[in-house]
Amino acid sequence: MGVKTYILKRTAYSVALIFIVVTLNFIIFRLMPGDPYAVMIEKYIMTPEMIEATLRKWGLDRPIWEQYYLYIVNLFQFRFGLSHRTYEPVENEILARLPNTLALVGTSVIASTILRVLIGIYTASRRGRLVDSIIVSASVVLNSIPTFWFGMLLLLFLAFDLGLFPAHGTITPPPYTPKDPWAYLLDYLWHLALPFAALTAIITGGGVIRTRNLVLDSLSQDYVITARAKGIPERDVLYKHVFKNIQLPIVTQAAMSIARCVGGAMTTETVFTWYGMGRYTFESISNLDYPALQGIFFVICLLVITSNFICDMIYGFLDPRVKYGGE
């Protein structure tokens, strides 16, 4: 299997996945209890002509497959309709919030991947000692803690009680307007700190054990024994030889952690009133803002599937079996 076939295969798979998700989305909103336009017809007493005109206006008089086609076309042009709550186009609302979510999820995924690897290797090299058992227990405990609750604790004690961090939003509200872009960035990062810490801690927690087990597996392999026999320092054995050999599963884990991180961000953003997609989801749920939910769902799925695709590409790049063909 060459690089080209690999890329093509993964691309086809991702596109298929997007279509499945999109179709699911379409079906879900058709299955919704109650008629989407019955509300309107009930609200304003309508003549049959008016009903017909309304149905035509929203394209509801067309056969279902044509509706589906229009839906797909609109979706891929990022036209999600008007929000039930603000009467703004949903895509504008999403566009305003997406960068914040990307910042939160991106930093958390990268930081947790690095932490997971470092801590995993470290604790594997200290196997059986006190540090090892402490880290493993901490990892098990962190794995069973709900992300948002951890965030709530941080918010309660560090932001509200001690006042070390801001309690709301992504930047300090208007009276404080930094002209200097660096000051602005600093303010942003200061607000990012707590949600980032909450998300990273929990995402890292569960993965440490898996990395540790990977390293332990590698440590019993022949090449490690050879390397040690050659007198290579233990540090180099761990961080050069072993690391190189566990790269692939680490990439797979990172890909899996993206989905978890996006899920975690939805609640964490709500906790910290972080102006992102998760917070928007919460607002849309409480206001039954269906067009917004539909748009959010599409964008998040796109985000997860795209990042998985990128991970697949990195995997392909790292895996010699893909690069040089063969199985």
Add this chain to the structure above:
Amino acid sequence: MVEKRTLWKRAADFWDKYKRSKFGLLGLAILMSFVFMAVFAPFLTPYDPILDRDLAGWLAYPEWIGLIDPSKAGLPPNIRIPMVKQAIQGEGEMIVSNSSLIKTFVEDGSLIVEVVNPTGTLRGKESITLISTFEYQYDPPRTFGISLWGNLTGDTEDFILKAKFDLTKPNGEKVKVWESGYTAGFLGRIKSGQLIDVRSSSPVLLLMLGLPPQREYFAKKVFSEKGLFQLKATFEFTMLGTGKPSKLRLILHHYQFIVYGRRFGLLGTDDMARDIFTQIVYGARISLMVGIAASLTTVGLSVLVGVIAGYMGGKTDEALMRFADLVMVLPGLPLMIVIASVLGGGLMMIVLLLSVLGWAGSSRNIRAFVLSIKEMSYVEASRAKGAGSWRIIFKHILPSVMPIAYANLALYAPLAITTEAELSYLGVGGNPFLISWGKMLQYAQTRGAFQYNAWWWVIPPGLCIALLSLSFILIGHSLDEILNPRLRRR
């Protein structure tokens, strides 16, 4: 009989092994205490988690707050002064303006007051006053109030009934708390036997008294000092003298002066003064139910798919595993949020979604295991003897798959529990008549737990979620080690 004994013996053997796992026992102990909580909820707490409001002041600290924060040891608990009982039993007194016109007697703890206008020509005011005192040695409460439940019968048109409530502070200052004119429809309510509940935090009362509209202002002002407080409840009857003899009968079932506590129960109260401990206890039911139901259906599905794929092989296997791959990469939480909030369906929907989206991962493991079992010589032998597919599946494959399934059961439950919590925290799939731990956290977030630093509202629900998940994880790992020695972890 023989069958039974071996089963019993196997269970005993298993328990012998399980006993050796310290973490497994810890997990089992935690799980059992939550099960105990869920089953005996009504015996553990007398309150209802949602309906019983105003059990104390809003956001009251836990009762034991003084132990960890001595500066809060002086916060008041709930204080209820039964006005009628105190006045009759000599600790207070009852003053009647004219004993020939007003007769009082007590029946079943209720005070009955009869006012007569024997000729129907008398005009003027008569009154009955209940006085009692109480010692107050605490910091100011957030709110206090009176609750009055009476019944008025007789010739109500020939009298005007007014009530008022005054209070004398230890320094002799008189404070007017309430008069019946402040409560809209007072006469109608007392005639129909409705409870009249006056609260010092009520904006209407503050407006009537001409006080600033801050909820805690009145309570702080009244209880600014400690000492002996005197309470005075007065009922005033104005006879209209319409010409015919008339009679009025007022029954006071219940008349209380209440200081709403700032500490209450094991875990304090929420913003509507509902008991948080009660909510925790009843929340255990939901989390356990969702956790167990979802992991049963999920593991059931994964066993079904895994066994079919592994046993059938070929095209079926290929198709099922492709499908499993697909389900595994679907973004689970967003999908659940959208489906549950659009289609509704409450907890059942959450369980359904958890199992539909969760079976894929473990079905792969089970399939791999089935593949290896299928090739075992005893299965071959069984097949050679002419055993059918069903016999092989039920006799050989399922029994050897079950150990993996048991461990998976315990390992999937935490995911189900945390996901349910996340969904209820976001307000998805909620049932307004059930309060789960996730929903408690949502309420805490949106109703000001942070602003008031109400840690007793934020910590317990999350801690319970974490503990319950942890117990399942510990049990799952122990089961895994005992039942699947080949997969033993380091």
